[in-house]
Amino acid sequence: MATEKELSDFLKSVERRAFKRSVYHVRDEEAALDIVQDSMMKLAEHYGDKPANELPMLFQRILSNCTLDWFRRQKTRRALFSNLSDFETADEDGEFDLLESLSPIADTREAESAEDTTRRAQILREIESEIQALPGRQREAFLLRYWEELDVAETAAAMGCSEGSVKTHCSRAVHALSRALKAKGIQL
Amino acid sequence: MSTIRTSIPSAGSDGLEARFGARVAARLSAGNDGLPHDISERLRAAREQALARRKLVQVQAAPVVASVNRGGSLTLGGGWWTRIASAVPLIALAAGLVAISVLQDDNRASEVAEVDAAILTGALGGGWWTRIASAVPLIALAAGLVAISVLQDDNRASEVAEVDAAILTGDLPPAAYTDPGFAQFLKGDDSLAH
Numbered sequence: 282m283a284t285e286k287e288l289s290d291f292l293k294s295v296e297r298r299a300f301k302r303s304v305y306h307v308r309d310e311e312a313a314l315d316i317v318q319d320s321m322m323k324l325a326e327h328y329g330d331k332p333a334n335e336l337p338m339l340f341q342r343i344l345s346n347c348t349l350d351w352f353r354r355q356k357t358r359r360a361l362f363s364n365l366s367d368f369e370t371a372d373e374d375g376e377f378d379l380l381e382s383l384s385p386i387a388d389t390r391e392a393e394s395a396e397d398t399t400r401r402a403q404i405l406r407e408i409e410s411e412i413q414a415l416p417g418r419q420r421e422a423f424l425l426r427y428w429e430e431l432d433v434a435e436t437a438a439a440m441g442c443s444e445g446s447v448k449t450h451c452s453r454a455v456h457a458l459s460r461a462l463k464a465k466g467i468q469l
Numbered sequence: 470m471s472t473i474r475t476s477i478p479s480a481g482s483d484g485l486e487a488r489f490g491a492r493v494a495a496r497l498s499a500g501n502d503g504l505p506h507d508i509s510e511r512l513r514a515a516r517e518q519a520l521a522r523r524k525l526v527q528v529q530a531a532p533v534v535a536s537v538n539r540g541g542s543l544t545l546g547g548g549w550w551t552r553i554a555s556a557v558p559l560i561a562l563a564a565g566l567v568a569i570s571v572l573q574d575d576n577r578a579s580e581v582a583e584v585d586a587a588i589l590t591g592a593l594g595g596g597w598w599t600r601i602a603s604a605v606p607l608i609a610l611a612a613g614l615v616a617i618s619v620l621q622d623d624n625r626a627s628e629v630a631e632v633d634a635a636i637l638t639g640d641l642p643p644a645a646y647t648d649p650g651f652a653q654f655l656k657g658d659d660s661l662a663h
Binding site: 285288289292293296297298300301310314317318321322324325326329401402404405408409412423426427428430451452455458459469 | 482486487489490491492493494496497498499500501503504508509511512515516518519520522523
């Protein structure tokens with residue numbers, strides 16, 4: 282069973298990423314804060330007695346469910362028709378070289394000036410806006426896989442889909458992001 | 470999980486995707502530190518609230534819990550535990566009465582049998598078991614009465630607490646009840662009503 286300190290440390294380590302992930306999904310900071318708070322409460326209330334190593338997966342699942350619940354409530358509130366297929370866009374996987382969007386990693390290790398800081402903040406905003414523009418499932422898979430650093434099986438469990446779907450979503454997300462960032466002249 | 474992945478596969482399209490994903494994630498993580506102060510504070514408050522909620526669940530077995538609802542009203546009560554606990558002395562009492570009745574019947578039968586046996590053998594004797602068994606319903610009765618007394622005390626305390634809560638959360642300030650003019654007004658109001 283996780284101690285109170287372990288639970289507190291865990292929540293502290295994930296709260297910022299959870300908030301940003303929710304913002305990317307719902308595009309509303311207030312709603313994102315509510316979602317993160319709900320998720321934390323549910324984790325503490327229902328799974329506070331679980332071992333510390335089970336908390337990350339449980340939290341990711343709860344956060345995903347809370348985000349879905351938020352979308353459902355919005356759908357009811359606005360009385361608009363939408364379904365999961367709305368989150369999927371027609372894919373345009375043409376010929377595209379991912380290598381072109383990757384600059385040598387040494388570039389990122391240079392000393393940073395004020396100009397660099399501004400440039401970095403601008404790049405971050407561009408990346409965030411492109412992540413928000415991704416279809417919901419692709420965004421979810423990409424963030425869980427690469428930002429939360431879950432493996433394919435864990436991501437599949439958190440998203441409630443097959444491992445093959447996770448790989449497909451991730452691959453499409455990477456290509457879409459890479460293409461969009463390259464079009465804006467951004468190299469990572 | 471907060472550290473940036475370093476073991477990136479270097480070959481194949483999977484490796485390229487992983488490298489790209491890791492670099493995007495690194496950018497996002499770097500931007501994470503620049504969250505506005507109010508957001509960080511609200512996240513901290515949410516975290517503390519969640520931890521407090523966990524504590525509340527752990528101590529929920531306590532019989533009487535005072536909780537403040539979102540609307541601001543104060544409610545008292547231990548839920549199902551209190552109800553079940555309040556039924557225990559009654560059950561003990563009923564069991565005691567049934568046991569008394571059964572034992573009295575048994576005693577009467579055994580007394581008749583003993584008298585018959587004494588007449589036949591020329592000796593009299595009840596044995597310890599009968600005496601101990603006859604004390605059991607009395608003990609059960611006493612335990613039931615003590616439990617009823619304890620629970621009534623609890624109920625009285627919770628009733629007083631409810632009255633206090635009603636006074637404190639009501640529109641009328643508590644000081645009004647100590648005002649002689651207001652007491653006079655209430656008396657006058659009562660006499661008018663009668």
